[in-house]
Amino acid sequence: MKSSAHETIKSKGYKLTHQRQLILSILEGSQTHLDAEALFLLAKRRDPKISLATVYRSLSTFKKIGLIQEQGFGEDHGHFETVSNKPHFHFTCSQCGQVTELRSKKIIRLIKELCQEEDLKMESMDLLIQGLCPVCQEKKSTSTTS
């Protein structure tokens, strides 16, 4: 059975400090992808003494043990989210930036097969698709510019 993130931290020999618990809980509770600064600001509301360096250190530790992943697509600096066991696909509109979550069991299965064929043990996957959302397609076809 999959143990909680807390167990994972301890099982890897890291200490379960409450700064780490706090940061983790913020990441888990957030639907958006936070960057270090945003995370720091949120964390500070619950622990005004927490340091930005600790946020960075925690993120790098979490990343090392696979609790989170960094997303750097189209952004200027790193954004983080917890790794969910359900891999998801992000469609980002190149015009308005809106993100749509997609999912497909079939595709996930095929990707897993592809990895097995190559003898790669998959831990996580993220599919990042860029293009035009329905609204922006509409806009583009309306403004009939050359």
Place this chain on the structure above:
Amino acid sequence: MKSSAHETIKSKGYKLTHQRQLILSILEGSQTHLDAEALFLLAKRRDPKISLATVYRSLSTFKKIGLIQEQGFGEDHGHFETVSNKPHFHFTCSQCGQVTELRSKKIIRLIKELCQEEDLKMESMDLLIQGLCPVCQEKKSTSTTS
């Protein structure tokens, strides 16, 4: 018909400077994902006067018009590559960091279908998979540490 990157730059109203041509040609010629600094160093070999700021500015322009994409996965800062019409899948080993390129016509087709179902017009896709490469799986099973 798809016009070349040069055409794209001009068609978007940007000037085709030779710094931009140089940077683009390096990106196109490179198989790896370069970061701004590496790109700068390479560019300097052909144009010793080029400035790092120009590299950054070009990258951001290219990104805006969709010529390149930024990859920030697992790295500390942004890496870039030209958007190819052939989407590819990256498998990154979480232990050694080695990248394996994968490809699957079937998966690409399914992803396209998925987008069509949702009325999303795809421009590019990138599948980022993380896990253990064969070598690191071997290592892990050998060192039978609790």
Place this chain on the structure above:
DNA sequence: ATGAAAATGCGAATTATTCTCAATTATATT
């Protein structure tokens, strides 16, 4: 060729991230 607007190079300014080190804290052991 000429002029206007855009892009460049340079260094300074800003932001993002990492490091150092003394003080604190989590955990295993008693």
Place this chain on the structure above:
DNA sequence: AATATAATTGAGAATAATTCGCATTTTCAT
């Protein structure tokens, strides 16, 4: 519950990455 010890933290300095400001140069339409 108290203690030892090794990891972690906070604070700010140090470093790295990115952007900005502006004088000069270049592109491109005329």
